[in-house]
Amino acid sequence: MSGSTNLLLDSLPQRLSGIPERWAQQTPEAIALCQDGVAFTFQQLAQASIQAAQWLRDSGVRPGDRLMVVAENCIAQIVLIFAAARIDAWIVNVNARLSAAEVDAIGDHSQPRRIIYTVSVSAEARAHAERGGALAHQLTGVGEIAVGALNETCSVEPVCASGSEQVAALIYTTGTTGLPKGVMLTHRNLLFIAASSSQVRGLVPGDRAYGVLPITHVFGLASVALGTLYAGATLYLAARYSPAALLQAIRDDKLTIIQGVPAMYARLLEYDKGRQDLAQTSLRFIYAGGSPLDSTLKLETERLFGRTLHNGYGMTESSPTISQTRLDAPRSDTSVGSVIPGVEARIVDSQGADLPQDEPGELWVRGPNVMKGYYRDEALTARTIDAQGWLNTGDLVRQDSDGALFLIGRSKELIIRSGFNVYPIEVEAALNAHPAVAQSAVVGRPGHGGNEEVVAFVELDPTQPAPNEQSLHDWLVSRLSPYKRPSQIVVMQAMPAAATGKILKGQLKELAQRLLKEELHPEP
Known part of the structure; x- marks a missing residue:
């Protein structure tokens, strides 16, 4: 010291x-x-x-x-x-x-x-x-x-x-x-x-x-x-x-x-x-x-x-x-x-x-x-x-060479898709650049054959025209490699958050799982 x-x-x-x-x-x-x-x-x-x-x-x-x-x-x-x-x-x-x-x-x-x-x-x-x-x-x-x-x-x-x-x-x-x-x-x-x-x-x-x-x-x-x-x-x-x-x-x-x-x-x-x-x-x-x-x-x-x-x-x-x-x-x-x-x-x-x-x-x-x-x-x-x-x-x-740190994400939040590492913070940055997105959160969920899927949740800016899910997918085409793009983008009224404003990703992971289950087994 x-x-x-x-x-x-x-x-x-x-x-x-x-x-x-x-x-x-x-x-x-x-x-x-x-x-x-x-x-x-x-x-x-x-x-x-x-x-x-x-x-x-x-x-x-x-x-x-x-x-x-x-x-x-x-x-x-x-x-x-x-x-x-x-x-x-x-x-x-x-x-x-x-x-x-x-x-x-x-x-x-x-x-x-x-x-x-x-x-x-x-x-x-x-x-x-x-x-x-x-x-x-x-x-x-x-x-x-x-x-x-x-x-x-x-x-x-x-x-x-x-x-x-x-x-x-x-x-x-x-x-x-x-x-x-x-x-x-x-x-x-x-x-x-x-x-x-x-x-x-x-x-x-x-x-x-x-x-x-x-x-x-x-x-x-x-x-x-x-x-x-x-x-x-x-x-x-x-x-x-x-x-x-x-x-x-x-x-x-x-x-x-x-x-x-x-x-x-x-x-x-x-x-x-x-x-x-x-x-x-x-x-x-x-x-x-x-x-x-x-x-x-x-x-x-x-x-x-x-x-x-x-x-x-x-x-x-x-x-x-x-x-x-x-x-x-x-x-x-x-x-x-x-x-x-x-x-x-x-x-x-x-x-x-x-x-x-x-x-x-x-x-x-x-x-x-x-x-x-x-x-x-x-x-x-x-x-x-x-x-x-x-x-x-x-x-x-x-x-970097100046000693500055760059945060990539939580090791537990790292998503492995088709053998590639997907860092949620990178996907979130691309989504947040959209003029109608107020904030976003990206999580992984188990997919087929042990692969993981990328799921994005977005909260929209109410003062901007609301985009649909497809337009958000289109926005990411030129900004992210195919393996980094979300398989699903979910628009939410408000993100689950702690009193500090920190998004509670654990709750979003649970929601992503439920959405997949509903998609695979829809109620009659």
């Missing part, structure tokens, strides 16, 4: 709660959080988290307990994150928009000591609270929350002697089948990414960042919320995304930083239709991550904002950032940038042997961002992180 990385790690506080404490001492009256006209200074944030930590202790939450917070982005959620950190409890942030079954599955696996609901900003959180019999409580200096009963059977997890190695957050990854996977991220994991994200973006205390990505997701938690506050900048919280609200925040709050997923920018383009002049604003940095970015969306977004749309890549298990494009080296392609300082990377074949430059392969990474492991699943942890600390991302990439 380089000397600069060691210096960065040495400069980090022991726990997440060190972030508001630091700025409460240096710039106590600076605004840390804003939401719906309410401004919270760093001094208020530090004080509220200290009071909340004491209340958690008094209400029976112990070091090593899990504290589950069913929420949408709000000040109370941020306060509880820092409060849990102060007492060495693990925060389990759960998006209130999940179904009752999904919330219960996370609760059953994490076995929290208490469940708290941010009822003042989320009708869904209130519904979950009512279902769980939670009682109203006024969180000092913050407002109303609801608190579930104490789980007397909850067992505490071991507490590390070093706060930095203690688990800070248990984050559940989006799953479509089976039990949810809980990713254990330590204070050092999250603080390293918060600090790195601040440095790569060039954040300074005067910056104003938009916090609409769900804090229940690692992108919204580490890169956006913690990264912004780590720099002493102001985070403008929004519980839900709407293009109109974003445009208003750009104008009224004079935002300087926007981080979002590609679907967020696609919806903005759909809504705006060239009405706004966003080149004449305070924005200096716009960024996309969380899912693949296609070249058409990047170009159209850059035209709208008059600025480079930066790109990056990561995963929950790496806290999340692995690579990012740099401010001083903007790119016109869809590279996800170079690996961030302090993180090592290897590109390997199916046997784990290193591949030469420009040869596509599976990405392995190692560094201070790599998770502690999967909660209550040592076997899966051992299959994912080897004895030398290398995390197998499961993603296929290639790396």
Whole structure:
């Protein structure tokens, strides 16, 4: 590890709660959080988290307990994150928009000591609270929350002697089948990414960042919320995304930083239709991550904002950032940038042997961002992180001579058709270039003789004339080799998506299978 990385790690506080404490001492009256006209200074944030930590202790939450917070982005959620950190409890942030079954599955696996609901900003959180019999409580200096009963059977997890190695957050990854996977991220994991994200973006205390990505997701938690506050900048919280609200925040709050997923920018383009002049604003940095970015969306977004749309890549298990494009080296392609300082990377074949430059392969990474492991699943942890600390991302990439990474797709999503590799991201890029396609997702399904079929799902732009399936097939003829072209293109009203906007391909694979079964065995 380089000397600069060691210096960065040495400069980090022991726990997440060190972030508001630091700025409460240096710039106590600076605004840390804003939401719906309410401004919270760093001094208020530090004080509220200290009071909340004491209340958690008094209400029976112990070091090593899990504290589950069913929420949408709000000040109370941020306060509880820092409060849990102060007492060495693990925060389990759960998006209130999940179904009752999904919330219960996370609760059953994490076995929290208490469940708290941010009822003042989320009708869904209130519904979950009512279902769980939670009682109203006024969180000092913050407002109303609801608190579930104490789980007397909850067992505490071991507490590390070093706060930095203690688990800070248990984050559940989006799953479509089976039990949810809980990713254990330590204070050092999250603080390293918060600090790195601040440095790569060039954040300074005067910056104003938009916090609409769900804090229940690692992108919204580490890169956006913690990264912004780590720099002493102001985070403008929004519980839900709407293009109109974003445009208003750009104008009224004079935002300087926007981080979002590609679907967020696609919806903005759909809504705006060239009405706004966003080149004449305070924005200096716009960024996309969380899912693949296609070249058409990047170009159209850059035209709208008059600025480079930066790109990056990561995963929950790496806290999340692995690579990012740099401010001083903007790119016109869809590279996800170079690996961030302090993180090592290897590109390997199916046997784990290193591949030469420009040869596509599976990405392995190692560094201070790599998770502690999967909660209550040592076997899966051992299959994912080897004895030398290398995390197998499961993603296929290639790396050019400049060190820039290009995302090809998930190794599990690779489609093998007639002996050829089909990378869904390439087919999706060709479909997304169609003027009437808002977004697309490509999956494979078993075909005849062990071969795989390519199936594409598309969501159309309602402001454009709707193409039929054949015209979409025709569009691809000059853009893709025959073996890459979908055997079926399915038009959908809306893609199944997580709260972050990430398309749930597992559900689409199941749908593709059902469609084939219906085609082979139509009902009489």
